[in-house]
Amino acid sequence: MKYVDTNQVQKNMNSRLIKNNILKSVFFLATIFGLIVLAVLIFRVIMQGASWINMDFLTNKLSTSPDRAGIMGAILGTFWLMLVVIPVTLILGVGTAIYLELYAKKGRFQGFIQTNIANLAGVPSIVYGILGMTIFVRALDFGNVVLAGGLTMSLLVLPIIIVASQESIRSVPQHLSEASYGMGATKWQTVKNIILPAALPGILTGSILSLSRAIGETAPLVVIGIPALLIPFPGGIMDKFTVLPMQIYYWTIDSSLVEEYANLAAATIIILLVLLFLLNATAIFIRNKFQKRF
């Protein structure tokens, strides 16, 4: 007596396996869909903008005439913005991470700060723009200068660097700090001489990632109010400024008036993407080169 009808099982098996294989291909196609869009986007931007990039474009001042317009001002503005964002986020971000991981008593207050940081990470960037406009531009009366934009951006990316630094500090093994205490070092000496150096690669990676977020972000600066056609170059943190994404924004929305503006926007996008690529490559390099496995 046969308990199993082999033919029937074979028949059922086949259709189930075919279904499995078909859907495997569908899943694969879905996975590369995003990559295809990415390829189209980059290809399209390069086709449109690459021929516009030359020395004049990189070094000229802004101009309403597409042939003479250059993005030196935006590059300098991005540079000055970075000069504000880097120290502010490093001090605030790493300080907060050290406090939460090493000093705060595990309890309600620490949990409260942690939840607060998680919520801040989810606040839309444009809301930070409103905060910056209200506090830095108007209440403190900085005006729409580099400092106001830089502080706003710093607050925006702070959660990223805090979380990255925390993870990095947490991954420093206990026995290193215990050895330090055993030698008679105080807590701060241990933090400064043992934990921070060991956590540095992770902290740097996190800070570079947060920096690249700050460089590509546009919305908060739109709210703060960046002039569309700013001719003079910024020379310090109290000067009016524009940055690469803002220039892309203005050229894109004005491309319905002057067609070449779209090409200028594409060329600026290439510069911005190259800058971001270099930053991220540095971050990956630091991570691979200096990350110690304990």
Added chain:
Amino acid sequence: MALDNKIDNQDKPSIQDMIAKKKNGKNLTSITEKVIPVLLFLIAAVSIFTTIGIVYTLLIETIEFFKRVPVMDFFTGTALKPLSQNPEFGVLPLINGTIISSIIAMLVAGPIGIMTAVFLSEYASERVRRTLKPMLEILAGIPTIVYGFFAFTFVTPLIREVFPSVEATNILSPGLVMGVMIIPMIASLSEDAMTSVPNAMREGALALGATKLEVTFRVVIPAALSGIIASFVLGISRAIGETMIVTIASGSSKNFTFDITQSMQTMTAYIVEVSGGEAPAGSTIYFSLYAVAMTLFVFTLLMNLLARYVSRKFREEY
């Protein structure tokens, strides 16, 4: 003994002295030890002050706005005409635009994101996974302004080629592009949830004769459901808060409509439009900025809290 040592080395401090001196707490090291924690606490408090700053500024100006415009008119009004002679401040057109663009984005990002997660966590070999995942993360690192440019100068013309009736600024194109932008987020969060499903459960199902597909749909996805739903909610929150793509590609029409081929304004785009220009401080339109921003803030906050609640409450523990 200690006494003897002291006599022997008159010029060197004894260990006892050193300990005593340290206990006194007047030297630089011990002062540092006391100051540093306070300093770090103040630095950590900045994040709290940021939250307070956001809520405070939004609240104060929103209250001022509601002194001029009744709350009911704001939340139930379908007309938004801030610049007309008899200005009307109904927020519904903006909420409508925000929700519609988010739905379009999620229709793209939801299925594709979850299918990507299934492929990466269940089907792909370790080598394929390690190549594809960083490439997908590039997608998440592209600035939103670049997506905006892409939507406006490439996707919209493409759509108009096929459907000429679509307007030059419409909600469809930025919604689609926003979806692509959110794919990596949903894929990576869902994949995390799926990979944390223990292998023993997969093996159990496989041993019973299930195919990989059946294992995925009957075992892995149900077990990882809380994480997947949380990733969806976070994706929606991201779509609601997204600014530049919709600002550039969807125009500034404030019509209350459900026609996705038309221009619609989202809350974020309204904030950009008003703050970027003609609103003098102190005018009603200026205060409307804060009321809309407050609504946006509450929307995204609720979404984020919901995501955290879902992933905590419904997590299956193994």
